[in-house]
Amino acid sequence: MQFVAKAAGVSPMTVSNSFRHPERVQEETRLRVLQVAADHGYVPNRAAGDLASGQSRVIGAVIPSIKNSSFYRYVRGMQDAVAAHGYELILTLADTTVQEHVAVATFLGLRVAGIILVGNEHEPATIDLLRKTSVPIVETWVIHDPIDMAVGYCVAAATRALVETVLSRGLRRIGFVGYAGEVSRRFTERLPAFRESMETAGLRPDLVHLVDEADGFGAGPSALEALHRLDPAIEVVLCPTDIVAAGVVFECGRRGWAVPERLAVAGWGDYEIASEITPGLTTVQPNAHDMGWQAVTLVLNRAAGEAAAETVVDTGFAVVCRASA
CATH class of the missing domain: 1.10.260.40 (lambda repressor-like DNA-binding domains)
Structure with a gap:
């Protein structure tokens, strides 16, 4: 130096x-x-500097996937925020809650300034660690019952808004595609909201098909086939991600079905493909960049000793209407 x-x-x-x-x-x-x-x-020498100051300038974040652009925007938001304040971000992938536990323990051992997680579903041992540490913890993509702090949006409200959007188009025979098995609440909370919205509108709430989260584009054709068997006159399909929605659009092309004239399609996430595919996908945009930025801001404010005006930040969502529905 x-x-x-x-x-x-x-x-x-x-x-x-x-x-x-x-x-x-x-x-x-x-x-x-x-x-x-x-x-x-x-x-x-950051280790020496952290030791001298008694405070780390590294924030640890755990994400379950890098396969979709919602998480890209989310990570970009975190990176932009740490860079603006002279901090660094260490990112690790954890496909399971067990892997997440290892990541959390590692970050605590590194004495990071804060830990940012996706969701609030953790191993009991992880919850125990998080409750006992003084390190700021932010759970993202959720706004309910945080261990410490949370940044996200209401998935149920977004589902209802998407249903209301297609209803406003005069569409009534609405199919829903969800994920089967052990999946995050950011997916499982959608189906009850869908059924509630359909029942409120006096429409069928049972046009539902669950697919494997790992199937990607391939989930689209199988979902469309299953929903078409349930109702041959189905008018619109709501998908768990834009990837699945794109798979449905591709299958419509193979069948010679015009979108949205024969079948309307909506996705979730506002991935890059949503605006590039033809027709463009109507979708839910979760404001992922702002979510990442706000998560880092909560950590930095706590690290600076500032009392948080709020421990839960709702970054909202938007239904982006394009030509597919």
Whole structure:
């Protein structure tokens, strides 16, 4: 650090702040320090800095998948937020709650500044760890019953809004595709909301088919076939993701069915494919980038000793209407 400070013509404290507290350094000076550091291969010793300050500048996040662009936007939101405040993000994948437990224990061992998780379904041992730690914990994609703090949106409300959207188009024979087996509440909470909305409208609530989450595009054709058998005059299919919805659209093309004239299709997530496919998919947009940003903000506010005005942040959603429904 001393060498970089001398070469850049600044104090060692300015070098430290250029990496750890960039907002405290004039931009021209910060860029000069970073360039000198890069020229000489200097990398700050974060472990030593954290030990000296008694506070980590690393946030750990666990996600179950990187297969869809909702999680991409969510991670981008977290990354943008940590970068804006001179923190770093360590990201790990956990396909199961057991893997999530290992990740949480690892992050606690690293003494991270905070931990951000997807959902609120955890192993009992994980819940025990989270309740006993003083590290800020944020559960995302949910807004109910957090262990510490939560950022997300109401899945049931989004489902009702999607049903109301297709009802406003005059469509009445509505099929629902969900996921079978052990899946997250962000999926399982949709079916009761769908059935409630259909019953309230005086319509059939039983046009339902469950598919395997791992089937991806392939779930679309099987779901369409099953729902068509339940009601040959089905008018619209609501899908658990835009990937499944795209699979339904592709199957309609193979059958010679025009979308939305013969069958309307709606997805969930507002993935990149939703706007690129023809016709574009009507879908639910979960404001994933804002969710990631707000999750980091909650951690940083707690780390700074600020009392949270609210421990649950609802980032909302939007029904994006395109040509498919």
